[in-house]
Amino acid sequence: MSKQIFVNLPVSDLQRSTAFYQALDFKNNPQFSDETAACMVWSEAIFVMLLTHPKWQTFTDRPICPATSSEVMLAFSCDHRDAVDKMIEVAGEHGGTVDINPVQDHGFMYGRSFADLDGHVWEPFWMDPQAVER
Structure with missing residues (x-):
């Protein structure tokens, strides 16, 4: 079986x-x-589990972080640079906070960030495949 990751996030409105x-x-x-x-x-390997606060609390007694703080930033790759911009645009149109961190443009790598409705920070990025091969 291939390795998989399940990112568990507490959400206020499922x-x-x-x-x-x-x-x-x-x-x-x-x-x-x-x-x-x-x-x-x-993807086949990446799953995000959105959990109501009561469900979250069945897994841990630790408090849920307020939406104004950050515990992690979750970065994931996109197929091309335009896909990064499109995801940021869609996140903003659906209530997310866009460019919560500075835009990263290094030529061979490009990334932006958004916070979801509960303040969880995501960083879609694109990296030139040729730069990785070198």
Whole structure:
């Protein structure tokens, strides 16, 4: 079995958060979704579990970070530079906060960031495949 990652995120409004991630082209996997959680699939190896606050609290006693703080920044690759800009545009149109961090443009690598509805920070980026081969 290949390695997979399940990123678990507490969300204040599961329905709204599910719609937000679907707008960003994540697919919902109903097999692992119910009224307390939504499994959002980015790729064969990357899954985002959106969990209501009560569901989250069944996994840990640690407090949920306020939306104004950052615990992690989740970076993921896009197929091309325009895809980064498109994702940022869609995130903003659906209630996310765009360019929450400075735009990174190094020529061979380009990245931007957004915060989702609950303040979780995502960084879509593109890297020139030829730069990686060198």
